[in-house]
Amino acid sequence: MIARPDIKAWSPPVQGITEVFHARFTDHVYPMHTHDSWTLLIVDEGMVKYDLDRHEHGALAELVTLLPPHVPHNGCAVTPQGFRKRVLYLDSTQLSEDLVGLAVDSPVLDDHALRHQIHLLHSSLILPGEELEAESRLALVSERLQDHMQKQVHSRSPLHDPGIARRLRDLLDEHYVDGITLQQASNVLHAHPAHLVRAFSAEFGIGPHKYLTGRRVDLARRLLLDGLPPRAVATAAGFYDQSHLTRHFKRILGTTPGHYARTGSGARTGPVRESAEVGV
Template sequence: MASRREGARDSEWARHWQYPGVPGLDLLRARYVRHSFTRHSHEGFVLGAVRRGVEDVVMPGETIRARPGTVVMINPEVPHSAHAGVPEGWSYATLYPSSTLVAAIAEEETTLRGTAGFGETIVEDEDTAQLIRAVHRAAEEGNALAADSVLRVAVARLLHRHGQSLPRREPLATGARTAALARELLQQRMAEPPSLEQLARELGTSPFALLRGFKAAYGMPPHTWLTNARVRTARRLLESGTPPAAAAAAVGFTDQPHLNRHFSRIVGVPPGAYQRERARTYKTVEPPGP
């Protein structure tokens, strides 16, 4: 199990992996005490169930306290951060279903139209929290039928109880159009990004106007967004077998420790542990344990 250290009362451990039996799903099971997640977002959904302790999740405009019996639901591209809400930290199971997987379940099992998502960020729902943990157990046992079945039941239940059609994107105003162009330039020049002043000059605006417009559009300033984008790209490189040091250089981090620090604070495990799990789960399907 990746990055696991047992024994001390304040020990932390985590496993972030994919199970080949359920395409379109990442899984994270962990106990964190001192660890914190910096502001970031995901391309897909986040469905989390705390088993012990309290996790404070900082969402736009509010901080929610995730306790046992609750389910946290975060829609794609919504910026958030997290840290322990009590001295003993928290342990939890989290599912990261892709947008494509959730959309397929919504189309088959609900009457939601357009882009399906969740209208609430946290709910009291012990039954579904147990299902989230059951998906992990089934995947860890190598039971593809159970893992896939329980995942679909859990997502369908959450969509029925708390789902809604997400608002359609309105035509971009001038500030949002400029922010979108800035994002494209940062993506293209990830390894050697311009300064805020240079970026603003290229786009024909001022640094503060760009800073305000970018944060309004994406919920985080350009430098935070760039770190998140670098980690996303590094994940894909690691999954393809690129060594961590080479991945760090490719996305613009100064060295591997620089990648390690940011990767761990966004993904929840170091890049080496992430890559080892991907190599194991992509290339081999292990039989159930004894």
């Protein structure tokens, strides 16, 4: 009996990624085929073997695999237990096609930091409302992949560019409710997305996404204390929905928006009693 594969696929609202594909296969064997985009693969369980340009390769759990567009390849599990994988299909805005030959020569990348960054990118793509985080991680992943393809892999030191970092902060401050994509910021500031992310993080000790989210949480706090219900606050503060607000509100403040609002309404009904219960 052939096991039914466990598959999830979607097109994320993030420029540069044409498709996200998560799957677990046991019996499926990929025939020779091609893609018109770059295939960025990480394996979470098992092992995949495949042929690329008449050479056999293996995709292991600790490695990163990058397959170039328009080059035929196949794939199958190495063991009867099958494999579980996560794939990102990247367009030419992330990796140009003049790198295809280099990718054919070296499709397997032994880079634990890069693999972890790809894992975090997948995690951000699962959650709605985290597009700026996904864009930021994608910029760094693409930069690292290009370094590998060009045989210029090195540890990038913190990027000192306070001018561009502060201009990006000003732009985020202007758009923290309505939102701005990293590509839009890149177009306005005439700087590469990865440059923006690394410069901002070096200057302020926090990524653009977390900075923008913090601004939104601050606004949400004020709106909650003004009596606006959490669902309305989520929309007014720029969050995707109430669960998106709750997730970040609790991460930053350690409590839910509803509980936070109730403490404010309780304070308006009368003075807080001075007792051991309130920590005086």
